[in-house]
Amino acid sequence: MIIKAAVTTLLLLIIHTADAGTYCYRCVSTHPGCSTPFNWYWHTGQWCPEEDDICVKITERKGPIEVITRDCLSAVKPFRTDIPADRYEGCRFASKDVKLAHYVNNSIAELDIRRDHFDETTWCFCYFDWWCNSGFSNIPSKFLVGTIFMLVKYLLH
Structure with a gap:
């Protein structure tokens, strides 16, 4: 009886915090495990402000x-x-800011004040799932859904 009450409370806390905000990965590809084969073991998600x-x-x-x-x-x-x-939800190319650094007279080319160093910039947005900015793999969110399913199954038996 006490175990079922504790599991129910834990499940309610998980559902309550799911509505509180978004949980995203926050890293740059220069960090280990954050490049193209994303390794979610290295990076825990963080709450968005x-x-x-x-x-x-x-x-x-x-x-x-x-x-x-x-x-x-x-x-x-x-x-x-x-x-x-x-x-x-989805990916799209970055917009161009034609006024960026328009009134700046700077001769240092390394500063990239016009943000035109990269040839192609793609923005991918996601907000339907936690940890959704990992790329193509949503293993942590599947783990969370599986855990909730097992807790519900345990409560019903």
Whole structure:
């Protein structure tokens, strides 16, 4: 009886925290395990600061060089001006900011104040599932669904 009450309380806490916010991976491909074969064992997800936040995966390419950034949208909004206007589920190319660094007279080419170093920038948005910005694998969320299913099955028997 006590075990069933504890399991029920744990299940209610999981369901309550699921509505509290978004849980996303937050890393850059220079970190170990954060590049193209994403290794979710190395990176635990983190809560996003805003309640109605969206997970993003930003892929920037120039020739063979690829930089992948996984984060919450509210964390990259202050310094990225190439966020697409359409932020629904899926991937799309970055928008162009024609006024970026227009009034800056800077002769240091390494600063990249116009953000035109990368040839191709793709933004992928997801908000229907936790840890959804890992790429193509949603193993942790399947693990969570499986755990909840097993707890419900245990409560019913």
